[in-house]
Structures are given as C-alpha cells and as structure tokens.
Amino acid sequence: MKKKFYTIGIDSGTQSTKAVLMDVVSGSERAIAVEKYKLYEKDDGSREQNPADWISAVKKTIRAVVKLSKISPEQVLGIGVSGQQHGFVPLDKKGNVIRKAKLWNDTSTQKQAADLIKKLGGLKRTISAIGNSIPPGFTASKIKWLKENEPANYKKLALILLPHNYINYWLTGRAVMEAGDASGTALFDIKKRDWSKKAIRVLDDKKDISKCLPEVQNSNEIIGTLKPSVAKILGLSEKCIVSTGGGDNMMAAIGTGNVKPGMVTVSLGTSGTIFAYSDKPVIDEKAGEIAAFCDSTGAWLPLLCVMNCTVSTELVKTAFGISTDQLGKYAKKVKAGAEGLLLLPYFNGERTPNIPDGKGVMYGLTALNFTAAHFCRAAMEGAAMSINYGVDLLKSKNI
Known part of the structure; x- marks a missing residue:
C-alpha cells in the first residue's frame, strides 16, 4: 500500500x-483536536492571555492528531499556523516572553491609541x-501602553511578535x-506593504522600535x-517544514476561496468579521472604520470587525x-424583533463603531x-445588527 503524507493546520x-491533520493529495481531514485556555479579563478593558498556554495547546493538539491517526513522524511534511490578529507578544533579547500578551479585544489602551493618532497629526494624516x-485593538497602542505603564518591561523589549508569529x-x-x-x-504602510518609518518614529523617538520588528515575507514561504x-516534543520529524502562515482572517479568505473580486466572507466567532478581496488598497479616508488590510496573496483585504459576535450568545447560554x-430552538419560538427586546452587544467595548469603553445594554x-x-432571540439579533452595520459600510465602498 502506498504511504500517505499529511500536513497539520493550526x-x-x-x-x-x-x-487539523489533512491528506496532502485529497485534502481530506484525517484527525482534529481542540484545546481551550484561559482569558484574563479586567474591568478596565484588559484582555490578556499567557503565550505559554498557546504553546501548551499546540503541543497537546498536534500530539493528539498524530496519535488519533496512528501515523509515523515522517508522514507529516509540514505545518501551517493561523492565529488571532493584533495581540502583542513582547520578547526579550533571549527570546523569552516578558509578560502576558495583550489581545485584539483589549480596550485598555484607548488613551495610547488616541495619543498616537494625535502625534501623527490627526485621523486623516494617520490614515x-x-x-x-489606530483603534485600541491594534498592536501599536499596546506597545505604547507597555512603555508608559511597565517601563522596566519595556526596557527589556527586543522582539515584537503577534500570536501566530510567536508559535512559529x-x-x-x-x-x-x-x-x-x-x-x-x-506600524505598517499597507500601500507600500512595508513598515512605516513615520509610525515607528512616533511610537518612540528614542528607542529604535524598527529593530524589534521581524522581517516580512510571503505567507506561502x-x-x-x-x-x-x-x-521530539511533538513526535514529528526534524525535516517537517513550517510555513509563514498568517492572521486568521487572511487564512480564512484563502480557505473560503476569497482570492478574486466578487467574493465576500463573513466569519462569526468571538468577533465577527466581513471581508472581501481587492486588487488595490481600499482605504476608508473619512473614518477609518474599514480596516485596509493586505491579504496573504499579494492583494488587499478590506475588512470590518465587530468585537462582540458570539460573545452575546455565549453569555446568554451561560446565564440560562x-x-x-x-x-x-429557543430563539425560533420568538418572532423577529423579540417583542421589543433589544440587545446592544458592546460587552467588550466595540471597534465598529469605535466605542472602546462601550457597555452592553438590554433595552425594552x-x-x-x-x-x-x-x-436568546435578542442576543442573536444584536450580533446580526452589528454585522449588518459592517455590511453597509462595505457597500458604501462599492464592495
């Protein structure tokens, strides 16, 4: 029988x-494993995780899919990693994590975000x-927060990574x-697809932050x-290659075939995102609510992110x-509109619209x-309302 080969997606x-362990020829799934971990939250909007927990989860899930499939180490040819965007993983010169990672949904850095926009000359000049x-969720504000709130840790800063980069x-x-x-x-000029010297200089005019930033290469390299x-820890071959991978939204675009004009993807998780392919940058010059991201194929990925999507439904599930x-089933029992009950789902603040210190409201x-x-009905409709706000914004840009 001909030996089969596999890749692992993380x-x-x-x-x-x-x-997920996948057959390299057929693309079929052979095994799947999932590992949960803790989110550290505070009333000031802090949302943090311990990068060591991500590594522990990577170890457990990779070992699990290899064990479940009963394959030999050399049958796994490569690994590709996607991950939550924006999270700030600070490392010292020895490559050790300095502190917990502040995540994409951490809104405690709204002051720092506003300061950076002001130093760049206002919103229009920033864009x-x-x-x-620069919403609070973006990485630069978290770096500035570290500088202002934990100067001893900031002094140690030698390498800046995002969650999936740290796993790689x-x-x-x-x-x-x-x-x-x-x-x-x-800190990145999306039009030039390179680090922005101006944004880096505004972040710190004394410490050269550019030396802390990694090189940028293509996702498929x-x-x-x-x-x-x-x-040895994972039970895999030393010859197993690792690709650059990418942010979760960029990888979701590729996975859903969103690599040509006319495609739109809606991704529903802790956050909700709506994004589309574009062969040129799509910049929201007026408000900056549309994230003008690069994609992972050499093009661009205009994206709307609402921070509270399944957050509302998970809270209702837990409460009841x-x-x-x-x-x-419960939601189906109630007519559209939930008989006047309206949920404004800004439990973690909100990015779109930009209300970082927003709060949830159950009205009516x-x-x-x-x-x-x-x-249940109101929670689902509240999330849908937020997503629709993003859809309307994308339509306004003829997407």
Whole structure:
C-alpha cells in the first residue's frame, strides 16, 4: 500500500487552539483536536492571555492528531499556523516572553491609541500615513501602553511578535511576519506593504522600535524546519517544514476561496468579521472604520470587525444554562424583533463603531419578554445588527 503524507493546520484563536491533520493529495481531514485556555479579563478593558498556554495547546493538539491517526513522524511534511490578529507578544533579547500578551479585544489602551493618532497629526494624516486608523485593538497602542505603564518591561523589549508569529518562533526559532498580520499593527504602510518609518518614529523617538520588528515575507514561504527539541516534543520529524502562515482572517479568505473580486466572507466567532478581496488598497479616508488590510496573496483585504459576535450568545447560554442547540430552538419560538427586546452587544467595548469603553445594554424589558427565549432571540439579533452595520459600510465602498 502506498504511504500517505499529511500536513497539520493550526488555528490559534481567542478561546482555543485547533489542530487539523489533512491528506496532502485529497485534502481530506484525517484527525482534529481542540484545546481551550484561559482569558484574563479586567474591568478596565484588559484582555490578556499567557503565550505559554498557546504553546501548551499546540503541543497537546498536534500530539493528539498524530496519535488519533496512528501515523509515523515522517508522514507529516509540514505545518501551517493561523492565529488571532493584533495581540502583542513582547520578547526579550533571549527570546523569552516578558509578560502576558495583550489581545485584539483589549480596550485598555484607548488613551495610547488616541495619543498616537494625535502625534501623527490627526485621523486623516494617520490614515494617509499607514492606510488605517489606530483603534485600541491594534498592536501599536499596546506597545505604547507597555512603555508608559511597565517601563522596566519595556526596557527589556527586543522582539515584537503577534500570536501566530510567536508559535512559529517556538516551532522554528525564526521570527518573521507576513503583510496581512502586519497590517493590523498600525506600524505598517499597507500601500507600500512595508513598515512605516513615520509610525515607528512616533511610537518612540528614542528607542529604535524598527529593530524589534521581524522581517516580512510571503505567507506561502517556508520559515524553516522544526527545531530538533520541538520535533521530539511533538513526535514529528526534524525535516517537517513550517510555513509563514498568517492572521486568521487572511487564512480564512484563502480557505473560503476569497482570492478574486466578487467574493465576500463573513466569519462569526468571538468577533465577527466581513471581508472581501481587492486588487488595490481600499482605504476608508473619512473614518477609518474599514480596516485596509493586505491579504496573504499579494492583494488587499478590506475588512470590518465587530468585537462582540458570539460573545452575546455565549453569555446568554451561560446565564440560562443552555446548549448551543437549545439557543437556536429557543430563539425560533420568538418572532423577529423579540417583542421589543433589544440587545446592544458592546460587552467588550466595540471597534465598529469605535466605542472602546462601550457597555452592553438590554433595552425594552417587560414582564412578558423576560424569558430565556426572548433573551436568546435578542442576543442573536444584536450580533446580526452589528454585522449588518459592517455590511453597509462595505457597500458604501462599492464592495
């Protein structure tokens, strides 16, 4: 019987890491494993995770899919990693993580984001310089937060990585980034597809932050092979290659065939994103609400992100002790509009519209609609309302 070969796809998300073992010829799934981890939250808008938890999840899920499939190490030819965007992973000169990573949905850096926009000359000049505004979720504001709030840790800063870059760094020992993920740092000129000297200088005019930024290479390029020590831990061959990979939205675009004009993808998770392919930059010069990202194929990926999507439905599920299946069944019992019950789902602040210190509101409660079914319906409609706001914005740009 002819020996089969496989690749492993890793998706490192906000709630969990998933590993998928796929046949390189047929593209069929052979095994899947998922590992959840903790999110550290504070009332000031902080949302952080320990990068060590991501690595632990990568170890467990890769070993699990290899064990489930009963294959030999040399049958796994390569690994590709996608991950949550924007998260700031600070490393020292020895490659050690300095502190927990501040994530994409961390809104505690809104002051720093506003300061950076002001230093760049205001919103219009900021968008002119990098193609984007600087919401609190973008990486640059988190770097400035570290400088202002933890100067001792900032002094140690030698390398800046994003979540999926850090996993690649652990796998191979090499630090690289790709244009799609780099677009969400607010340190990257999306038109030139290169680091913005102006944005970097504004971030710190004394410390040369450019020396902390990794080189940028294409998503489909090979970073290297597994470090011998890592290969041993994972039970894989040292010859196993690792690709550059990319941000979760960029990889989702490729996975859904969104690599040509006329395609739009809607991704529903902790956040909700709507994005489309473009062969030229699509810049929201007026408000910067549309993220003018590069994609991972050499083109661009105009994107809208709402921070609260399944957040509302998960909260309702927990509050009423129901499953996802029950959530849907309950919601069907109530007519559209939830009989006047409206959920404004800004539980973690919001990016689109940009309300970083926003709060959730349940409006229109009565004795008649105070039921689990009505809450389920309102939670789903609240998330849909936010997504529709993004769809309308993209339509305004003829996408």
